[in-house]
Amino acid sequence: MAEYSNEITANLERADDSMQVARDLLEKGHYDVAASRAYYAAFYAASALPLGKNIDPSKYSGVISAIHREFVKTGKLAVTQGKNLNWLFKLRGVGDYGVIVHVTEGEAIRTVNVAEDFVGTVKRLLA
Numbered sequence: 118m119a120e121y122s123n124e125i126t127a128n129l130e131r132a133d134d135s136m137q138v139a140r141d142l143l144e145k146g147h148y149d150v151a152a153s154r155a156y157y158a159a160f161y162a163a164s165a166l167p168l169g170k171n172i173d174p175s176k177y178s179g180v181i182s183a184i185h186r187e188f189v190k191t192g193k194l195a196v197t198q199g200k201n202l203n204w205l206f207k208l209r210g211v212g213d214y215g216v217i218v219h220v221t222e223g224e225a226i227r228t229v230n231v232a233e234d235f236v237g238t239v240k241r242l243l244a
Contacts, residue, residue, distance in 0.1 A: 128168070136154075204231070205235075
């Protein structure tokens with residue numbers, strides 16, 4: 118873990134920043150962007166987790182694959198955590214690229230809650 122300690126810290130700081138922005142945007146009614154920021158909070162945390170095992174995925178898909186392979190399949194993360202990460206990614210697409218379809222208030226609230234739970238779980242695993 119020491120090999121990537123700076124990267125882990127930087128990713129967790131970005132996760133915290135994105136969580137705060139997601140909460141602020143949710144409070145202001147910007148549901149599409151709140152969902153996007155919530156996803157990125159979870160993604161930054163997810164990026165830190167493999168580094169703790171000295172696994173350095175070079176691509177987005179590598180991070181998600183490593184999360185499922187090294188953490189969900191081994192039981193270190195609940196299956197629901199893996200599914201939630203996939204769901205956050207899907208909803209981020211709606212928030213970022215949806216023209217007619219938008220993230221609802223309820224979905225935005227759920228994205229923030231799911232991302233907060235994911236980030237907290239990652240921090241506990243890395244502690």
